Structure formats: structure tokens, C-alpha cells
Amino acid sequence: MQFDFATVLVFLLVGAGFVFIALFVGRFLRPDLPDPQKASVYECGERAIGSGWFNFNPRFYLMALVFIVFDVEVALTFPVAVVVRDWIESGRALVAVAEIALFLLVLAAALAYVWGKGHLDWIRDIEGPEGEE
Amino acid sequence: MNVVQHAADRFMRWAFSVDPSTWPHAWVVYLAFMLVAAVVAVGFVALFAGPVTWIERRVAGRIMSRIGPNRVGPQGVLQWLADGIKCFLKEDLVPEGADRTLFRIAPYFVFGGMFGAFVVLPFGVHLVAADLNVGLLYVLAVTSLVVVGLLMAGWASNSKWALFGGVRSAAQLVSYEIPSAFALMTVILFAGTMSMQGVVAAQGGFPWDWFVFRNPFLFAAFFLYFTAAIAEGNRTPFDLPEAESELVAGYNVEYSGMRYLFFMFAEWANLWIMSAVATVCFLGGWQIPGVSPAHVAAVEGFAFVGWEALSFVIFAAKASTLVIIVVQLRWTVPRLRIDQLMFTCWKYLVPLSFACILGVLALMVVVRDGGTVDLALRAALLIFGFWVVVEYARRIRRTYLADKALYERMEGKKLWYPPYRMP
Numbered sequence: 001m002q003f004d005f006a007t008v009l010v011f012l013l014v015g016a017g018f019v020f021i022a023l024f025v026g027r028f029l030r031p032d033l034p035d036p037q038k039a040s041v042y043e044c045g046e047r048a049i050g051s052g053w054f055n056f057n058p059r060f061y062l063m064a065l066v067f068i069v070f071d072v073e074v075a076l077t078f079p080v081a082v083v084v085r086d087w088i089e090s091g092r093a094l095v096a097v098a099e100i101a102l103f104l105l106v107l108a109a110a111l112a113y114v115w116g117k118g119h120l121d122w123i124r125d126i127e128g129p130e131g132e133e
Numbered sequence: 134m135n136v137v138q139h140a141a142d143r144f145m146r147w148a149f150s151v152d153p154s155t156w157p158h159a160w161v162v163y164l165a166f167m168l169v170a171a172v173v174a175v176g177f178v179a180l181f182a183g184p185v186t187w188i189e190r191r192v193a194g195r196i197m198s199r200i201g202p203n204r205v206g207p208q209g210v211l212q213w214l215a216d217g218i219k220c221f222l223k224e225d226l227v228p229e230g231a232d233r234t235l236f237r238i239a240p241y242f243v244f245g246g247m248f249g250a251f252v253v254l255p256f257g258v259h260l261v262a263a264d265l266n267v268g269l270l271y272v273l274a275v276t277s278l279v280v281v282g283l284l285m286a287g288w289a290s291n292s293k294w295a296l297f298g299g300v301r302s303a304a305q306l307v308s309y310e311i312p313s314a315f316a317l318m319t320v321i322l323f324a325g326t327m328s329m330q331g332v333v334a335a336q337g338g339f340p341w342d343w344f345v346f347r348n349p350f351l352f353a354a355f356f357l358y359f360t361a362a363i364a365e366g367n368r369t370p371f372d373l374p375e376a377e378s379e380l381v382a383g384y385n386v387e388y389s390g391m392r393y394l395f396f397m398f399a400e401w402a403n404l405w406i407m408s409a410v411a412t413v414c415f416l417g418g419w420q421i422p423g424v425s426p427a428h429v430a431a432v433e434g435f436a437f438v439g440w441e442a443l444s445f446v447i448f449a450a451k452a453s454t455l456v457i458i459v460v461q462l463r464w465t466v467p468r469l470r471i472d473q474l475m476f477t478c479w480k481y482l483v484p485l486s487f488a489c490i491l492g493v494l495a496l497m498v499v500v501r502d503g504g505t506v507d508l509a510l511r512a513a514l515l516i517f518g519f520w521v522v523v524e525y526a527r528r529i530r531r532t533y534l535a536d537k538a539l540y541e542r543m544e545g546k547k548l549w550y551p552p553y554r555m556p
Contacts, residue, residue: 003138007167007263008252008271014171015248016241019395023225023240026391031224039229041292042386051230052291060304063475067307070483074314078270078327081318085325085497093498100322101491108487111479120479122472 062119066111073107136259141166170262174251182401183213189401189460196464198536223390228290231387235289239282240388240395246278247399250406255329257419257444258429268329269317272410273310276365279399280306286396287384298383301471306365308478313361315486316354319493320344320414323351329413338422345415346514348500350492355415357486359455362407364478367400368459370466371474408455409448416451419444461529 041048080100087096114120141163145153153159187202187210194201202209227236252275253268255261265271280303287299321327323344324335336342345355364371385396412418421429421444429440469477500506541547 003135003163004263004265006163007135007137007170008249008265010164010167011171011174011252011262012245012249014168014175015245018175018248019241019244022221022395023391026221026225030222030390033224036229038224038226041228041230041290042294042381043292044381048292052293052296053288054293054296060300063304063308066479067311070311071307071314074273074311074318075270077318078267078314078321081321082325082327084322084494088497097494097498100494104487104490108484111483111487115480120476122475 059122066114066119069110070107073103077103135263137166137170137262138163167262174248174262178248178251178398178402178405181405182398183217184210185401185404185456185460186216186397187212188457189463192457192460193464196461217394220390220394225392226387226389228292228387231291232289235285236387237392239286239289240392242282242285243279243399244282244395246276246280246282247402247406249275249278253329254406254409255333255413255419256448257441258421258426260419260441260445261330264328264330266326266328266331269321269327269332269410269414272406273314273317276403276406277306277310279403283384286388290384290387292387294381294386295384298386302367302384305367305371305474305478308475309361309364309371309482312478312482312486313358313365315483315490316358316361317410317414319351319354319486319489322490322493322497323348329418333413333418333420334426336417336420338417338420338424340417340518341511341515342420343415343417346511346518348493348496349510349514350489350496351415352514352518354486354489354493355411357482357489358414359407359411361478361482362411363459363462364474366403366407366459368404369463370469372463372468404456404459405452408452408459411455412448412451416455418451419448421447458525 041052043049077100080103084096084100087093141159142153144166145151145156145159145162149156151159153162190212191201191203191209202212205211205215227233250272252262253265253271255264283302283306284299287295287297287302290296290299320332324332326332326335332344336344340346344351346352385393388396420426421440424440429437429444432440500510
């Protein structure tokens with residue numbers, strides 16, 4: 001087991017090392033001629049207006065929140081999913097299936113809630129201060 | 134048993150005549166063997182990702198009735214090498230006002246996240262760097278490093294296009310991770326293990342033993358996984374992050390030279406990862422028809438090498454077929470819009486994958502393995518799957534013939550090149 005995870009570490013280091021070596025060796029071969037024109041960001045040939053770091057659409061933010069719930073759910077359910085076959089074969093099928101199904105249905109309810117709230121829609125009405133649409 | 138460890142043990146007994154479990158310097162040899170395995174994997178990634186870009190461009194040319202790269206080497210096969218050298222010699226630009234540190238380290242995350250998945254991908258009966266017992270979960274986890282890299286690249290560029298592209302990428306990748314993870318969960322339920330080799334071992338060499346034909350919900354899960362994986366790989370029809378026509382290039386718009394190449398590298402290598410995971414989970418992996426893995430493990434010497442090589446060829450053939458299908462899809466299907474992309478995921482794929490899990494669970498309880506119902510289901514699925522493959526091939530043939538007829542009418546002469554070759 002330690003050996004397996006040591007291999008993972010070695011792979012990640014070799015992957016990063018490959019990138020580093022390619023970039024480091026390339027440094028001696030590629031030109032380096034800085035120029036203010038080249039250093040400007042691309043905005044369709046126009047001079048860039050303002051910074052690129054601005055407030056952007058929070059839709060992505062809600063997606064990310066929903067994602068986290070589901071991803072945690074995946075991480076929690078995978079280990080349970082492994083033993084389901086054993087449980088079914090040893091005659092505890094109902095418990096195993098009920099456990100997973102219950103867990104999934106709670107998540108499904110959450111998805112239905114988010115869906116019903118309209119958070120999965122791209123175009124949304126802006127809610128007024130009283131919650132009116 | 135870990136194959137790298139096993140090889141290192143044998144090497145130590147043979148070269149130094151020591152017992153590896155008690156020898157204090159054994160870790161040096163282990164480390165050397167791991168490094169060799171990792172370097173072989175890097176070589177594989179490079180030799181896959183490079184040529185597949187050439188294949189992709191040739192297929193694109195074929196589909197769009199144009200030629201594609203055909204100058205560097207015979208039929209242009211060395212185009213990828215020329216591209217690589219060119220990118221290698223290009224100046225490495227960092228835009229003014231960018232976050233230089235994040236900008237520079239983003240490719241490491243993208244490449245590292247992609248490359249980490251190669252640890253657990255089994256290429257043959259024993260050809261795997263480390264068969265982690267959490268294999269599938271590990272693949273999902275380590276590939277999400279890519280999201281971090283893309284977001285970093287998009288943010289650090291200090292460019293509006295790059296920021297939009299990066300945020301879109303992140304939203305898309307994380308969203309589609311859910312259906313793909315759920316689709317893989319059906320496999321875990323069915324196989325009772327997360328280890329990649331374990332999943333392959335639970336299947337058989339013949340198509341009726343593959344998971345995709347074992348259960349109608351696994352059949353559906355295969356397509357769910359495939360769709361979600363295409364989206365995770367930023368491929369058309371889901372390539373919004375780099376929608377050239379609207380976002381110019383997405384997160385990598387400010388990158389140049391080698392740093393840019395590593396993003397592309399990861400994207401094409403990801404093709405192999407998604408195809409390999411689909412092959413392992415649904416299409417029987419490296420299983421040789423009629424030969425059990427136990428038999429391969431039992432033989433010695435030349436026969437062992439032969440069986441391993443055959444299993445690798447079988448695996449590579451299945452995965453390459455999927456790669457070619459993804460490449461063809463890219464040039465066949467138009468791009469979705471961003472809102473369609475999101476609701477395809479959350480309103481169709483996620484509920485469907487929920488249904489798949491519940492369906493697999495129900496069938497596992499109700500249908501006995503090897504019973505009449507099980508065999509009937511398998512037979513029906515096999516026939517249906519066969520029809521899908523035949524229909525796919527027939528449609529490709531039909532468009533080719535239509536294309537050929539049009540060319541012959543326009544040029545007034547016989548079409549002289551076979552479908553795989555262009556002037």
C-alpha cells in the first residue's frame with residue numbers, strides 16, 4: 001500500500017519535472033525579446049480597457065456550491081458502493097439498497113429543490129427586496 | 134501484488150543476491166523502478182498525444198473535405214513533431230500586469246493532474262504502475278487538479294477572455310464530474326471494487342461478459358460516462374471554454390510557446406485517459422477472450438511476455454477505437470451554448486445517472502447472475518449494441534459514398550484515394 005502511494009508521488013513529481021525540464025531547457029533556446037506590445041493582453045486588437053480582474057457572474061458560484069454538495073456525496077458513497085455486492089450476496093440486500101437509495105434520494109430532493117428554485121436556469125429574473133420576481 | 138515492486142524484488146535477488154524485505158538499501162532500487170515506470174508513462178503520453186493531434190487534423194480535413202497537414206513526413210505523420218519543436222523555440226510571454234507566479238505554475242497543475250491518472254490505468258494483465266485499491270476514486274480526484282490549473286491560468290492572465298474561459302472551464306468541468314462519477318459508481322456497485330484491475334477482472338474477454346452488456350443500466354451508464362467525459366475533456370460539442378469563435382481561446386489565450394503546448398498536451402492525453410477508463414469500466418479492459426488472467430500469471434518466460442503484449446494490444450485497440458470516435462464526434466456535432474451546456478448536465482445527465490444507480494441496485498437484487506432473466510437481458514443488449522455499432526459504421530460509409538459521388542460528379546473522374554488517405 002505504501003509502495004502504491006509512493007508510486008503516485010513519484011508520478012506526480014516526474015510529471016511536474018517533465019514540465020519543468022522542458023521549460024528550463026527551452027529557456028536557453030528560445031528568444032527573449034520583451035516588448036510592451038507583446039506584453040499587452042489580447043482584447044481583439046484594441047487596447048485593453050481596465051483590469052481583467054473584475055466582478056463576474058455569480059451563476060458560476062451557485063453551480064460550484066451545488067457541485068461541492070454532490071462531490072462530497074460521491075466521496076462518501078463510493079466506499080459504500082464497494083461493499084453492496086457483498087451485502088446482497090450475504091442476504092442483507094434490503095439494508096444495503098435502502099441505505100444507498102436513501103442517501104441518493106436526499107440528494108435528489110436537494111437537486112429538485114435547486115431546480116425548483118430556478119438556480120439551474122441560465123436566465124433568471126432578479127428578485128426584488130420583498131422576494132417578488 | 135504490485136508489478137513494479139515485484140520486478141524490483143526480482144531484480145534485487147538477481148543482481149545483488151539479497152532479500153529485499155530485509156535489505157536496508159532496497160528503497161533506492163524501488164525508487165529507481167518507480168522512476169523508470171513514470172518515465173515510460175511520460176514517453177507514452179508524449180507518443181500518444183503528439184500523433185493523435187495529427188490524426189485529429191487529418192480526420193478533420195477528411196470530414197471537412199479539405200486536406201489537412203500532409204507536408205512534414207509521409208502523409209504529414211511528423212507534423213506533431215514539427216509543431217512541438219516550433220512551440221519549444223517560441224518566446225515565453227507573460228502579459229503585463231499578470232500574476233506571474235500563478236501564470237507560470239498553472240501548466241504544472243494541468244499536466245500533473247492529467248499525468249497522475251496514468252498511475253492506475255492498467256494497460257495489460259500486469260501492466261500497471263500501481264493498482265490502488267481506490268483506483269476509480271483516485272482518477273476522479275487527481276484529474277480535478279486540472280480544474281485548479283485552468284482556473285489559475287484564467288485568473289492569472291489578467292485578461293477578460295482568459296478569465297471568462299477559465300471560469301467557464303471550471304464550471305463545466307466540475308459540473309460534468311458529477312454525472313461521470315455517478316456513472317462510474319454503477320460500475321463500482323456492480324464490480325464490488327474500486328481498483329481498476331479488480332473491475333477488469335470482474336469482466337471477461339468476450340463481449341457478453343463486458344459490463345456494458347451485462348445490465349441495461351450499465352449500458353446507459355456507459356453512454357452517460359462517455360458524454361460526461363467528452364465534456365470534461367473540453368471536446369466539442371462541449372468545448373465552450375475555448376470556443377474559438379466567441380472566446381478566442383479561453384483560459385490559454387495569453388499563453389505562448391511551451392507553456393501553451395502543455396495545456397494542449399494535457400487535453401489530448403486526456404483523450405486517452407477517458408477512453409481507457411471507459412474501456413476498463415465497461416468494455417472489458419485488457420481481457421483476452423478465452424484466456425483467464427490466472428493463466429497468464431501462471432505461465433513463464435516468452436509465453437508470459439506474449440500474453441502481456443496481446444492483452445496490451447487488445448486494450449489499446451479498444452481505447453483507440455473510442456479515441457477515434459471522440460475525434461470524429463468533434464468534427465460532426467456543433468457546439469452547444471453555455472446555458473444548454475449547463476442544463477444538459479444538471480437537468481438531464483445528473484437525474485439520469487441517479488436513475489442508473491437505482492436501476493443497477495434494483496437489478497442486482499432482483500436478477501440472479503446467470504439466471505434466465507440475466508441471460509435474456511444480456512442477449513438483448515448484445516444484439517442492441519451490435520446494431521449500434523453496425524449503424525455507426527453504415528452512416529460513416531454512407532457519408533463517404535455521398536462525398537465520393539459528389540467529387541466524381543464535380544471532377545468528372547474516379548476518386549482515386551481510399552478513405553484513410555488524402556492527396
